[in-house]
Amino acid sequence: MAVKVVIPTPLRQFAGKQDSIEISAGTVAEALSGLTNQYSELRRHLFTDEGKLRSFVNVYLNDEDIRYLENDQTPLKDNDVISIVPSIAGGRPAPSFCR
Amino acid sequence: MSKVVLRIPNGAVEVIRKHGKESYPNECCGILVGKAGDSGKEVLQAVPVANLRLNAEEADRLLPRESVDFESERNRFLIDPKEQIRIERETRESGLEVLGYYHSHPDHPARPSNYDRDHGWPWYSYVILSVIQGNPEEMTSWVLKDDRSGFDSEPWTGF
Numbered sequence: 001m002a003v004k005v006v007i008p009t010p011l012r013q014f015a016g017k018q019d020s021i022e023i024s025a026g027t028v029a030e031a032l033s034g035l036t037n038q039y040s041e042l043r044r045h046l047f048t049d050e051g052k053l054r055s056f057v058n059v060y061l062n063d064e065d066i067r068y069l070e071n072d073q074t075p076l077k078d079n080d081v082i083s084i085v086p087s088i089a090g091g092r093p094a095p096s097f098c099r
Numbered sequence: 100m101s102k103v104v105l106r107i108p109n110g111a112v113e114v115i116r117k118h119g120k121e122s123y124p125n126e127c128c129g130i131l132v133g134k135a136g137d138s139g140k141e142v143l144q145a146v147p148v149a150n151l152r153l154n155a156e157e158a159d160r161l162l163p164r165e166s167v168d169f170e171s172e173r174n175r176f177l178i179d180p181k182e183q184i185r186i187e188r189e190t191r192e193s194g195l196e197v198l199g200y201y202h203s204h205p206d207h208p209a210r211p212s213n214y215d216r217d218h219g220w221p222w223y224s225y226v227i228l229s230v231i232q233g234n235p236e237e238m239t240s241w242v243l244k245d246d247r248s249g250f251d252s253e254p255w256t257g258f
Contacts, residue, residue: 008220009196009197009222011221013221045221055162055163056162056218067160083184085184086220087162087218088128089175089177089178090175090212091170091204091212092205092206093207093212094169
């Protein structure tokens, strides 16, 4: 299936400065691995050293969080749009007296 | 001497400081909107958003805590991705960009933590406001290194 992957601003520099990339894949997992094979510098920002999708990477398929679908095994149709949405999180170190 | 690369209007600085004070002892967070150019980034607006950690169930669904005993809205922030997508869309439509994010460190220095580093993204400016005993104090800005090994300090100036 030919799908479009939308790249968020902070990762465009690792994807040839493009804001979206056309890719051929059958599932979300295949699309993301195809993307990181093509642009290897993206890998460390999307996947852990063990090859799992980082917990703070949100992936949307046509505006729906893939956690509500079949996660990375969600099948794709032609012209689907996958959006990588960075989770924005942080905070000071956790003290032992918190709560 | 370092070059100033992030410019924040005094009104936006005030929005961030006020948000940090009002949210104390919890962490506050928000989105920095503006323009990026060759000479640096210029913020036009600081947009306060809710800290999703106040809604623990929803926040844990999106980004589970490593320790429910030691992590809460007092030392963690998370921006609701739906809110983020909405603001990003509006920003793009008005010809601007999301340049980065701000958050507060209640009773802690304005220095990025390991947790900040582990959850950071390159390119974005991460503005951190230290709020000590409810009073906004030092405010700093940081950019994650491309290899994710740490943050570089990003000098900023008000205008």
